[in-house]
Amino acid sequence: MHEVDWTVAPEDDSVPAWQAQLDRLIPQELLLDPGLRIRSRVLAYLLVLGVICTVTAELAFLILTLGLEPGGKWVSHGAAVSMILVCLLSLVVLKVGKSMSLVANTLLTALFLVTAIFVGFLANVSAPPLFAGPLVVMLAFIIGGRRAGYFWLSIAMFSSSLVLALHASGIRFSFLPSPELNPYYLSLAMLVSAYGVIGVACGIGASAVEQYEDRINSERDRFQRLSALDPLTGLLNRRAFYQLLNTLAAAEKDDIHHCSMIYIDLDKFKQLNYTHGH
Numbered sequence: 001m002h003e004v005d006w007t008v009a010p011e012d013d014s015v016p017a018w019q020a021q022l023d024r025l026i027p028q029e030l031l032l033d034p035g036l037r038i039r040s041r042v043l044a045y046l047l048v049l050g051v052i053c054t055v056t057a058e059l060a061f062l063i064l065t066l067g068l069e070p071g072g073k074w075v076s077h078g079a080a081v082s083m084i085l086v087c088l089l090s091l092v093v094l095k096v097g098k099s100m101s102l103v104a105n106t107l108l109t110a111l112f113l114v115t116a117i118f119v120g121f122l123a124n125v126s127a128p129p130l131f132a133g134p135l136v137v138m139l140a141f142i143i144g145g146r147r148a149g150y151f152w153l154s155i156a157m158f159s160s161s162l163v164l165a166l167h168a169s170g171i172r173f174s175f176l177p178s179p180e181l182n183p184y185y186l187s188l189a190m191l192v193s194a195y196g197v198i199g200v201a202c203g204i205g206a207s208a209v210e211q212y213e214d215r216i217n218s219e220r221d222r223f224q225r226l227s228a229l230d231p232l233t234g235l236l237n238r239r240a241f242y243q244l245l246n247t248l249a250a251a252e253k254d255d256i257h258h259c260s261m262i263y264i265d266l267d268k269f270k271q272l273n274y275t276h277g278h
Contacts, residue, residue, distance in 0.1 A: 025091055027098040043143050050087040054080050079114045086110040104143045112136045141202035153199045160191050
């Protein structure tokens with residue numbers, strides 16, 4: 001049985017050339033799911049952007065050196081190389097393993113640590129998680145939704161609270177004010193307030209996006225059902241019939257199972273419809 005070539009013209013899903021090239025990095029299953037398409041694209045774009053930005057920063061370090069000590073240079077170069085390797089391996093895992101959660105958490109962990117190292121050595125501070133936390137939290141809400149966002153929000157708040165506690169106990173960090181000028185409880189209150197604003201704002205945004213995606217999915221499923229059924233009889237229409245026939249033909253071609261089609265011709269059926277109505 002040969003494959004039937006009676007397919008309906010495909011829907012117009014044209015994308016820019018650059019986006020089509022980047023979409024090759026994403027598994028087809030994720031692109032076909034409306035709820036995961038945007039997030040998987042954002043994740044893949046962040047990985048590619050991470051490689052580009054890290055390579056650019058590393059070239060700038062090699063050219064300018066920024067007056068760092070030899071030890072600081074090697075640490076910065078090691079952080080840059082680690083970030084590049086993490087992004088490249090994450091792209092491979094995303095394409096082969098098709099695991100968005102694993103890739104997203106790996107990227108956020110690497111971004112949190114590497115950003116901490118970069119900021120720490122460039123700004124000459126010892127507790128850069130206070131700087132890296134808000135960026136990671138916002139990306140977690142965008143990539144992983146509310147659950148991942150609140151998970152990383154708790155990690156960022158814990159690490160920042162630990163830094164403040166160490167600062168108040170006598171381990172001084174140069175970028176924090178003296179405990180005598182800014183007591184621990186006041187710094188902690190400001191920290192909780194800042195992360196609270198970030199969590200509430202990002203949570204509301206993520207919730208709105210999820211509700212919007214649910215509405216899109218329900219409407220898409222409804223229109224798919226309507227496009228496959230005949231409104232008069234409730235049976236599969238010609239478009240759905242041809243799609244099913246092509247699926248069976250492909251299975252026949254791959255020797256999965258055998259199928260046959262029975263064609264029944266009713267004489268004067270059109271005249272019957274015209275005379276007595278559909």
